[in-house]
Amino acid sequence: MAAVQRQWGITPSISWTPPSDFDISHNEALIEELKSQGNYEAPTETEQKTALLQRLQRIAIEFVKQVCRKKNLPQATVDAAGGKIFTYGSYRLGAYAPGSDIDTLVVAPRHVSREDFFNYMPLILEQMLPQGAIEEMKPVPEAYVPIIKLVISGTDIDLNFTRLAISSVPLALDCRDTNLLRGLDERELRALNGPRVADELLELVPQKKTFRTALRAIKLWAQRRAVYGNIAGYPGGVAWGMLVVRVCQLYPQATGSLIIEKFFRIIGGWNWPQPIILKEAEENSLQARVWNPKIYASDRYHLMPIITPAYPAMCATHNIGHSTKKIIIQELTRGGDIADKIHAGRLQWKDLFTKHTFFTKDYKYYLSVISGSKTKDAQSSWSGFVESRVRFLVQTLENQGSIATARLFNKGFAREHHCRTEDDIHAVMCGDMQFQAANVKTETTDNINDPRHNAAAQGNADGIATLNADGEATTNDSEHCALFTTTYYIGVELSQESTKKLDVSEESRDWKDQQCRQGGYRDGHNFLNITPTRCYDLPLDVFGHGEERPVKARKKVNRNISATSHKRDLDTAGLEV
Numbered sequence: 001m002a003a004v005q006r007q008w009g010i011t012p013s014i015s016w017t018p019p020s021d022f023d024i025s026h027n028e029a030l031i032e033e034l035k036s037q038g039n040y041e042a043p044t045e046t047e048q049k050t051a052l053l054q055r056l057q058r059i060a061i062e063f064v065k066q067v068c069r070k071k072n073l074p075q076a077t078v079d080a081a082g083g084k085i086f087t088y089g090s091y092r093l094g095a096y097a098p099g100s101d102i103d104t105l106v107v108a109p110r111h112v113s114r115e116d117f118f119n120y121m122p123l124i125l126e127q128m129l130p131q132g133a134i135e136e137m138k139p140v141p142e143a144y145v146p147i148i149k150l151v152i153s154g155t156d157i158d159l160n161f162t163r164l165a166i167s168s169v170p171l172a173l174d175c176r177d178t179n180l181l182r183g184l185d186e187r188e189l190r191a192l193n194g195p196r197v198a199d200e201l202l203e204l205v206p207q208k209k210t211f212r213t214a215l216r217a218i219k220l221w222a223q224r225r226a227v228y229g230n231i232a233g234y235p236g237g238v239a240w241g242m243l244v245v246r247v248c249q250l251y252p253q254a255t256g257s258l259i260i261e262k263f264f265r266i267i268g269g270w271n272w273p274q275p276i277i278l279k280e281a282e283e284n285s286l287q288a289r290v291w292n293p294k295i296y297a298s299d300r301y302h303l304m305p306i307i308t309p310a311y312p313a314m315c316a317t318h319n320i321g322h323s324t325k326k327i328i329i330q331e332l333t334r335g336g337d338i339a340d341k342i343h344a345g346r347l348q349w350k351d352l353f354t355k356h357t358f359f360t361k362d363y364k365y366y367l368s369v370i371s372g373s374k375t376k377d378a379q380s381s382w383s384g385f386v387e388s389r390v391r392f393l394v395q396t397l398e399n400q401g402s403i404a405t406a407r408l409f410n411k412g413f414a415r416e417h418h419c420r421t422e423d424d425i426h427a428v429m430c431g432d433m434q435f436q437a438a439n440v441k442t443e444t445t446d447n448i449n450d451p452r453h454n455a456a457a458q459g460n461a462d463g464i465a466t467l468n469a470d471g472e473a474t475t476n477d478s479e480h481c482a483l484f485t486t487t488y489y490i491g492v493e494l495s496q497e498s499t500k501k502l503d504v505s506e507e508s509r510d511w512k513d514q515q516c517r518q519g520g521y522r523d524g525h526n527f528l529n530i531t532p533t534r535c536y537d538l539p540l541d542v543f544g545h546g547e548e549r550p551v552k553a554r555k556k557v558n559r560n561i562s563a564t565s566h567k568r569d570l571d572t573a574g575l576e577v
Contacts, residue, residue, distance in 0.1 A: 008206050009249035010277055019255045026343070027255035031213060033349035039216050041098035049091075049102060052155055057085045057171075059128050060106050064169070066124065067108075067116045081109050082169040088194035090237055093201060094208065095215040101156035101449065105195055107173070108163045114146045114187075117161040121148060143455035145191045156449070162191035175199060178284055178311050189288070189312075196310035197238060204278050204309060205245050206252035213256030215244045217352070218263060225331045226356040229446075230316070231457050232410040233324035233391045239306045239316040243267050246276050260352075261339045268332030272325070275305040281313060288312035304328070319391055322398045323405045358409055359542050360550065363491035364535050367406075367508075368431050369393065372485040372527035377452070379414075382526045383486035384456030386515060387412055387445065390488050393511045393530075397492070402502050405493040411444040413487045413542060418480035425483055429529040433539050437482075442541040445486065489533075489542070 005016060019027070034040065064083035073081075089103035090096040106117070118141050126134060129152060136151035150157040165183030173180075175195045184192070205211040218240050222228040230236035235243070247263045248254070254262070270276070281290065290312045293299040299315065303325045306317045320328070341347040356362075371386040373379035390408055397406035416437040417428045424435050436442075445453060494502060508530040515521070515528060535550040543549055 005252075008204065008252055009246065010280055011250075013252050014250045016253055018253050019258065023255045023258055027213070027257040030217060030257045030260070030349050033353075034213075034216055034220070037220060037350075037353060039097050039220055041096075045098060048153070049155060052152060052157075053085060053087065053102070053104070055129065056104065056157070056159075059124055060085050060108075062128060063106070063117075063121050063124050064108050064112055067112045067120055070116075070120075071111060073111060077111070077167065080168045081111065082171065082173075083108050083112075084169050084171055084173055086175055086195035088198040090219070092195065092198040093215060093241055094212040095219060095241070097216075097220075099156075101158055103158050103160070103194060105160045105162060105191060107169050107175070107192070108161070109167050109169050110163055110165050111167070112163050114141075114161060114163075117146050118148075121159070121161075125150070138451050140451040140455050143451070144187060144458065147451060147455070149449075149451035158451075160191055160194075162188045164188075164192075176203075176310065178282065178286070181286055181288070181311070193308070193310065193314075197308050200279075200309040201238075201241055201245050205248045207248065210254065210256050210259060211244060211248050214248065214259040214263065215241055217256065217260050218244055220353055221335060224353050224355050225335075226358055226410050227324075227328050227331050229410040230319055231387055231391075232408050233319045233321050233394065234328065234410055235304075235306065235317055235320075238308075242278060242306050242308070242316065243276060245278055249278070261336075261343060264332050264336030264339050268329060268336050272304050273302060275302075275307050275315075277307050278309045282311045284311055286312075291315050321391060321395050323394060323407050326405060327407055355544065358407070358491060359489075359535075359538055360547050363407075363493060365492045365494070366533040366535065366538065367393075367397075367490040367492060367504075368531050368533045369488040369490065370429055370431065370485055370527075370529050370531065371487075372425075372429055372483050374481065374483060374525055376482075376484050378525065379484035379486065380450050380452040381456040381520070383412060383414070383445070384450075384453035384458075385520075386486070386528065387453075387457045387488065389511075389515050390490070393507070394490060396507045396511060397490070397504060400502075400504060400507065402495055402497065403492060403504075404495040405491070407491040407493075409489045409491070411446050413489075413539075414443050414445060414448060415485050415487070415541075416440040417483040417485065419483050420480060425481075425527070428483055428485060429527050429531075431531045431533060431537075435483075442539075483527075485527075489538075 005013070007013070060083040064081045065078055068078040068081050084107050086105045086107060087102060088105065090100060091102045106121075118139050122137060122139060125137070133153050134150065135154070136149070138149040140147045140149065146161040148159040150159055164180055166180070175192060176199050181189060181192070202208060219228070219237060222235070222240055227234045228236070228240070230239070244259065244263065247259050247266055250266070251259060251262055288311070289296070291299055291305070291307050291314055293302070299305075302315050302318050302320075303322065304317050304320045305315045308314050308316055335352060338347055338352050342349060342352065369386065369390055371379070371383045373382050394406045394408050397403050417435040418437050419425045419428060419435050428435055512528055512530060521528075534552070536552040538549060540549060
C-alpha cells in the first residue's frame with residue numbers, strides 16, 4: 001500500500017513528481033546566478049552573526065536579572081526569570097543577503113517594562129560587549145514597538161522588545177504557543193507577531209532548502225523590479241515569503257527553480273481578491289480580531305489579501321491599491337514570460353533580475369512629493385510620516401478619470417541642500433537642485449534605514465512633534481542654512497481620454513493640507529510640496545550606473561494635420577499641480 005502523502009496547506013498539492021536531472025541542473029544554475037549577484041554571504045560572516053546572537057542571548061538574560069534585582073524581587077524569581085532572543089524576518093527565514101540587518105526580539109517576563117528596556121539595556125550592552133564593538137546605538141522610545149537600532153562589529157541589529165504576562169521566559173519557550181498571547185496589549189501582540197509568523201512559515205513549507213532558494217530569487221527579483229515594500233503599497237519581504245510558501249505547498253518535491261517558474265504563473269494568474277491562505281484558521285478563545293471580510297467591512301476592500309498564518313490572522317498586504325495591483329500583476333506576467341524562456345534555453349537567469357525602468361522609460365510625467373525640514377532629526381520623522389501617507393495621494397489620483405496609472409516608486413531620495421534665503425528654500429521645495437550640497441551623497445531611504453524614519457513610516461506620528469520641538473537649524477561659516485529633503489516620485493500614465501492639460505491641483509492641495517494639519521508639522525520648520533516633473537527634468541541622482549536620463553524629443557511639424565484636429569497628442573499632454 002502506498003504511503004499517505006501529507007497535505008500541505010488548505011488544498012491538496014498539484015504535483016508530487018520528483019525533480020528530473022534537468023530540474024536539478026536548472027536549479028544549480030539558479031544558485032550560481034544568485035551567488036554571482038552577491039546574494040549569499042561568506043561562511044565567516046554567518047559564523048560572526050551566530051556568535052553575536054549567542055552573545056545577545058546572554059545579554060538578554062543578564063538584562064532581565066538586573067531589572068528584577070533593581071525591583072527587589074526574591075532571588076528565586078530572579079534566577080527563574082530567564083529572557084530569550086528571537087529572530088524573525090529574512091534572517092529567521094534563511095533568505096538574507098550579505099550586509100542585511102538582523103531583526104531580533106527580546107522577550108522578557110512580566111516584571112520587565114518597556115521603560116526598563118530603554119533605561120537599562122543600552123548600558124548593559126556597553127558593559128557586556130567588547131570595547132569598541134558598538135559602532136552605533138540609537139534607542140527609539142517613541143516607536144510603537146520599542147526598538148534600539150545597533151551596529152555591532154559591522155552587523156546591523158534591530159533590537160525590539162516585548163514582555164509576556166508570565167513570570168519566567170525559558171530558553172525552550174516556543175513563541176508559536178497561542179496561550180502566550182493572553183494578557184498582552186496591542187503593542188506586545190504586534191512585537192511577538194514577527195517571530196510567530198516566521199516560525200509558522202518554516203513549519204508550513206515542505207522543504208526549507210527549496211523554499212529559501214526560491215525566496216532569495218523572488219526577493220531579488222521584486223527588489224530589482226521595484227515592487228517590494230509594504231509602505232509604498234507593494235508586498236514586503238514576509239508577504240513575498242508567504243506567496244513562495246503557498247507555491248511550495250502545491251509542489252512539495254520541486255526544486256527552487258521549478259518553484260519560481262510555477263510562482264509567476266500561479267500568483268500572476270490568481271483570482272484576486274480571493275485570499276492566499278496557508279493554513280486553516282485557528283479557533284481561539286482570546287477574542288482577538290482576525291482577518292474576516294464576512295465580519296469586517298474594511299477587510300472586503302483588500303485587493304490582494306495575503307493572510308498571515310499565526311493567530312491572530314492578519315492581511316499583510318492591506319496597503320496595495322489599484323495601481324500597485326496592476327503593476328504587480330504586470331511584473332508577475334513579465335517574470336513568467338522570462339522564466340519560460342529560461343526554461344527553454346533562450347534566456348539566462350540573470351535576465352530575470354534586470355533592473356526596473358521606472359525612471360528611464362516607463363513614464364513621461366512624474367509627481368515629485370518633496371518633504372523637507374531644517375534639522376536632520378526632524379526630517380527623519382517628518383519624511384517617515386509623509387512616506388506613510390503618500391499612498392493616499394496615489395489612491396486619490398487613481399480616482400481621477402484622466403489617470404490610467406499612478407505608480408509610487410518604492411524608495412525615497414534623501415538630499416541635503418545649502419540655502420541662504422527663504423526664496424532658496426522655496427526653490428528647493430519646488431524641485432530646484434542648484435542648492436544641493438555637493439559633498440553629500442544622495443541616499444535612498446532603504447539604504448539609510450533610519451529607525452526614527454521607519455517608526456514614523458510605520459504609523460507612529462507621536463514622536464514627530466517631540467523631535468521637531470528640539471534642535472536648531474544647521475548653519476555653517478558661510479551662513480548657509482541646511483535643508484534636508486526626501487522626495488518620493490509618482491509615475492503618472494494618462495488615460496487616452498484625458499485632456500492635454502491634466503489638472504490635479506485640487507487633489508494635491510487637499511492632500512498636502514491634510515498632512516500639514518497632523519504629524520507634528522511646524523510651519524517654517526517643516527515643508528511639503530508636490531511638483532510636476534517631466535522625465536527629461538528628473539534629477540540625475542535617481543539614475544543608476546549606466547542609465548541615461550531621457551532627452552526631450554524635438555517636435556515634428558506635420559503640415560498634413562489640420563490645426564483644428566482634436567486627436568490627442570501624448571507628447572504635449574501635461575500635468576498641473
